[in-house]
Amino acid sequence: MRSWTIRVLTSVISFTVIFAVWQCASTLRWVNPVLLPPPSAIAPVAAALLVTGEFWGPLVQTLWLLAVGYAVACVSGVLVGLLVGRSERAYCLLEPLIEAIRPLPKPALVPIFFLFLGPGSAMKITMVSLAAFFPVLINTMQGVRGVDRVLLDTARTLGLSSFSLTSKIILPAALPLILSGMRVSLGLGLVLVILAEMLEADSGVGFQILDLQRSFQVKEMYSWIFVLAVAGVSLNSAFEWVEKRLTPWHSR
Amino acid sequence: MKCYARALSPGLRMMAGMAIGAWFCAHAAAQTPLRVTYLPTLDAVPMFMAMEKGYFKEEGVVVQATPSQGGAAAIPGLMGGAYDITFSNVVSTLLAQQQGFKLRVIAAGTKNDPSAKPVTGLLTRKADGIKSGKDFEGKSIAVNTRNGVIWLFARSWVKKTGGDPSKVMFKEVPFPQMGDALRNKQVDGIFTISPFADSATKEGDVVRAADPYTEVQPTADIGHFVTTEDFFQKNQEATRKFGRALRKGVQYVNANFKAPETQLLISTVTKLTPEIVATLPQMVMPERVYPEEYAKTMALMVDAGLLRSGVDLSSMIDPAQTK
Amino acid sequence: MSAASTMSRPDSTTAPAAQRTKRARSDWTRTRATGFMLIASLLVLWEISARWGWIVSENWPPVTQIAKALIEALSSGELSIALLATLYRVMLGFAIGSVVAVALGILLGRNRLADRLIRPPIEVLRTMPGPAILPPLILLLGVEEALKVTVVSLASFFPVFVNAYAAVRGTDSTLLNTARTFRLGRSVTLRRMLLPAALPSIMAGMRISISIALTVAVIAEMVSGASGVGYFLMSMQYAMRADVMYAAVALLAVVGYALNRIFVAVEGRVLFWRSR
Numbered sequence: 001m002r003s004w005t006i007r008v009l010t011s012v013i014s015f016t017v018i019f020a021v022w023q024c025a026s027t028l029r030w031v032n033p034v035l036l037p038p039p040s041a042i043a044p045v046a047a048a049l050l051v052t053g054e055f056w057g058p059l060v061q062t063l064w065l066l067a068v069g070y071a072v073a074c075v076s077g078v079l080v081g082l083l084v085g086r087s088e089r090a091y092c093l094l095e096p097l098i099e100a101i102r103p104l105p106k107p108a109l110v111p112i113f114f115l116f117l118g119p120g121s122a123m124k125i126t127m128v129s130l131a132a133f134f135p136v137l138i139n140t141m142q143g144v145r146g147v148d149r150v151l152l153d154t155a156r157t158l159g160l161s162s163f164s165l166t167s168k169i170i171l172p173a174a175l176p177l178i179l180s181g182m183r184v185s186l187g188l189g190l191v192l193v194i195l196a197e198m199l200e201a202d203s204g205v206g207f208q209i210l211d212l213q214r215s216f217q218v219k220e221m222y223s224w225i226f227v228l229a230v231a232g233v234s235l236n237s238a239f240e241w242v243e244k245r246l247t248p249w250h251s252r
Numbered sequence: 253m254k255c256y257a258r259a260l261s262p263g264l265r266m267m268a269g270m271a272i273g274a275w276f277c278a279h280a281a282a283q284t285p286l287r288v289t290y291l292p293t294l295d296a297v298p299m300f301m302a303m304e305k306g307y308f309k310e311e312g313v314v315v316q317a318t319p320s321q322g323g324a325a326a327i328p329g330l331m332g333g334a335y336d337i338t339f340s341n342v343v344s345t346l347l348a349q350q351q352g353f354k355l356r357v358i359a360a361g362t363k364n365d366p367s368a369k370p371v372t373g374l375l376t377r378k379a380d381g382i383k384s385g386k387d388f389e390g391k392s393i394a395v396n397t398r399n400g401v402i403w404l405f406a407r408s409w410v411k412k413t414g415g416d417p418s419k420v421m422f423k424e425v426p427f428p429q430m431g432d433a434l435r436n437k438q439v440d441g442i443f444t445i446s447p448f449a450d451s452a453t454k455e456g457d458v459v460r461a462a463d464p465y466t467e468v469q470p471t472a473d474i475g476h477f478v479t480t481e482d483f484f485q486k487n488q489e490a491t492r493k494f495g496r497a498l499r500k501g502v503q504y505v506n507a508n509f510k511a512p513e514t515q516l517l518i519s520t521v522t523k524l525t526p527e528i529v530a531t532l533p534q535m536v537m538p539e540r541v542y543p544e545e546y547a548k549t550m551a552l553m554v555d556a557g558l559l560r561s562g563v564d565l566s567s568m569i570d571p572a573q574t575k
Numbered sequence: 576m577s578a579a580s581t582m583s584r585p586d587s588t589t590a591p592a593a594q595r596t597k598r599a600r601s602d603w604t605r606t607r608a609t610g611f612m613l614i615a616s617l618l619v620l621w622e623i624s625a626r627w628g629w630i631v632s633e634n635w636p637p638v639t640q641i642a643k644a645l646i647e648a649l650s651s652g653e654l655s656i657a658l659l660a661t662l663y664r665v666m667l668g669f670a671i672g673s674v675v676a677v678a679l680g681i682l683l684g685r686n687r688l689a690d691r692l693i694r695p696p697i698e699v700l701r702t703m704p705g706p707a708i709l710p711p712l713i714l715l716l717g718v719e720e721a722l723k724v725t726v727v728s729l730a731s732f733f734p735v736f737v738n739a740y741a742a743v744r745g746t747d748s749t750l751l752n753t754a755r756t757f758r759l760g761r762s763v764t765l766r767r768m769l770l771p772a773a774l775p776s777i778m779a780g781m782r783i784s785i786s787i788a789l790t791v792a793v794i795a796e797m798v799s800g801a802s803g804v805g806y807f808l809m810s811m812q813y814a815m816r817a818d819v820m821y822a823a824v825a826l827l828a829v830v831g832y833a834l835n836r837i838f839v840a841v842e843g844r845v846l847f848w849r850s851r
Contacts, residue, residue: 010691018696034352035331035714089609096610097617103831105790107797108808108824111634111817114429118438119394191704195794198706201398201424206706213710214324214344215399215558216351225707232702289801292810319801321809328714428812432632447815451633523814 037219046223055227062204063231065121066193069128073189074182077133081140082166102134106192110199124196131192132185139181143174179243186239190232286313286494288337288477289320289329295339295362295475297518298537302501304517311493324397327353330480337479337494342549343401345478349563354481357569358491359498360538361475364465369533373449374406374462376441377434382461385415391440394425394433399558401474406443408552409464434458447528469552473538473545484570492572502537509534541573636818645822654823657807658830661792664720664803668727669788673781676732680739681769701733705791713799723795730791731784738780742773778842785834793827
């Protein structure tokens with residue numbers, strides 16, 4: 001109980017100091033206040049945004065795109081990871097292609113996406129899925145590979161079917177690594193959905209931030225960034241909570 | 253050396269000293285470069301021509317040019333002090349003014365020319381036969397940035413030709429992707445610019461349905477060079493010199509558009525291949541700023557909801573540029 | 576636990592050794608050759624679809640045209656100069672980000688108070704998507720070098736920090752107790768015990784960071800650039816020279832792979848005591 005209050009207290013102190021420095025920097029003109037307004041000027045705008053519920057629409061839009069892309073990435077990442085982790089043939093076939101696509105910056109692939117998918121949700125979801133796919137894939141592969149040989153041999157001795165082997169032995173054993181990969185993918189997916197919304201924009205939080213920057217509505221822009229920060233932290237915390245529930249034996 | 257100097261009469265010696273001093277002063281003044289950012293398109297060619305022909309040097313101004321990606325991206329850099337002058341468009345500049353960014357227009361940039369072959373165009377698929385704003389209701393038009401100058405004129409055109417802009421979907425698509433989007437039926441119309449417009453209409457399945465700039469505001473001022481009010485007050489003479497030299501560059505380019513040296517410069521600035529440069533229609537650049545055009549554009553912006561109310565134009569434009 | 580950053584081969588079957596070797600030599604399907612053949616066939620498909628008009632677009636040039644453009648762009652120096660500019664930013668940003676990350680990781684890992692005070696803002700910043708921080712950074716830093724190096728540093732910072740912090744926190748207490756018993760001073764403990772113990776984790780984090788640094792540098796240049804590969808990509812797009820653009824993308828893939836390999840080699844030398 002006490003350590004929890006200490007943690008909350010120090011967090012509060014920490015952020016208060018940051019906001020205080022920000023306030024001074026802006027009002028004392030260390031930075032151009034037109035470009036970086038003080039928190040006191042941003043707060044009313046942000047409050048209006050929250051109170052009117054205006055932030056819901058774009059936020060839901062962004063989160064929905066993220067959810068779909070993320071789900072596709074996780075499912076395909078685990079499936080391909082299982083395949084490639086178990087079969088050397090599959091690994092040899094797919095690894096060069098995967099290693100070739102992975103380092104490409106996604107915005108460089110926008111012309112190709114546009115050509116096949118056009119403007120709209122499909123393109124954004126694809127960008128999110130493509131980016132989020134790799135960490136899940138790699139971690140699943142590592143997890144599958146790292147399953148204790150003894151477990152595998154025992155299962156074979158007991159005559160377990162391939163399906164049971166996978167679902168009852170391999171997946172649970174690989175779960176910590178898979179979840180770790182999924183956590184990285186979540187962060188990456190959020191980055192990509194915002195990026196995609198900025199590149200091909202019509203709605204969503206990413207578009208809002210970019211549009212407000214382009215029309216120089218700086219206070220509104222920072223308000224949306226605040227909304228995004230809260231969303232990011234919440235998503236992360238939620239994931240960590242789920243992770244703890246699913247793998248209680250795995251201490252961090 | 254000494255005997256020569258003593259040979260000169262005191263008067264001559266004084267004049268020599270003054271001449272050398274003046275030369276140093278002029279050189280020192282010319283040494284502080286004006287940091288200018290530009291859009292690497294046709295719009296920047298007059299400035300580079302002025303540099304090549306030495307017009308800036310004649311005025312005693314040194315220009316240091318860096319490419320940027322348009323008003324919205326460059327104005328923050330201007331405000332932050334990274335640049336002295338930037339190329340922008342009327343819409344971005346007015347939006348900035350509204351938000352309290354104090355800017356001053358110090359030279360004209362681009363202007364629509366209703367008599368010349370159009371440089372921009374609203375393209376559609378021939379098979380659809382879309383002709384007016386009303387036809388676009390329930391359909392989509394691609395623009396390069398929402399709430400930008402292209403979007404503004406597309407929207408105003410829809411309204412002018414009998415359509416309700418709120419019933420038209422405006423999608424944001426980068427210029428290079430517009431042709432693909434139209435052909436693949438992902439959008440129904442695209443408001444695009446040269447050279448993309450010319451290359452898209454080559455095959456014949458895509459046609460020019462309209463020329464929104466000419467139909468909405470035929471003589472619209474579109475691009476211009478701006479600086480911060482602060483910089484303008486402190487360096488008025490320097491900005492005026494920039495404007496004068498630029499004007500000479502504009503005159504030269506307008507008169508010699510098809511000349512080989514101009515074509516080569518265009519290719520260097522825009523990175524387009526010489527073959528494509530040869531097909532570009534000539535865009536006559538303006539020599540001065542037309543405040544009445546700004547007022548018209550401002551009205552369009554208010555109508556579109558971009559501006560809450562009018563902005564004081566007289567304090568925004570350098571009077572010397574309106575002549 | 577940090578995510579792995581490269582793929583590693585699954586084991587061969589558990590057949591007897593002799594049989595395994597014999598099969599491996601003649602079984603070409605178990606080599607990467609199949610993978611390269613897959614890539615090659617996809618490229619052939621691309622070439623055919625472009626040349627036979629299955630897909631008509633300026634943005635879909637034939638592969639052979641892209642290859643030609645790549646050679647031209649590299650030999651004319653245009654692309655090489657852009658690449659150097661990008662690599663400069665990547666190296667600088669990566670260096671700054673990593674150094675700060677290791678320093679902070681050690682500080683926060685050892686000092687409880689600093690940890691409680693400084694980590695919350697870092698965590699918030701970590702979960703913030705980079706592209707969202709870009710617009711305000713553009714407003715504050717303009718579109719010059721400072722912006723790009725800052726963005727790359729920020730992106731490089733987090734993977735290294737997370738690993739350094741975890742490593743320092745998880746340092747074997749035996750090591751620390753031994754140091755204390757021998758009354759080793761703070762700096763010696765740091766240099767001789769903490770850093771070497773944390774080094775494998777830190778290097779793993781750095782390997783992730785270097786790839787991210789390259790990607791982020793290119794993205795920053797695409798959005799607000801005047802030089803570098805990212806800006807080159809965009810300007811080729813707008814100059815309707817998609818073949819050169821794709822050539823640059825291909826070059827990026829190669830450079831990214833090369834950076835990764837170089838780093839693995841460096842890691843092997845630095846962590847010489849580890850058998851890999």
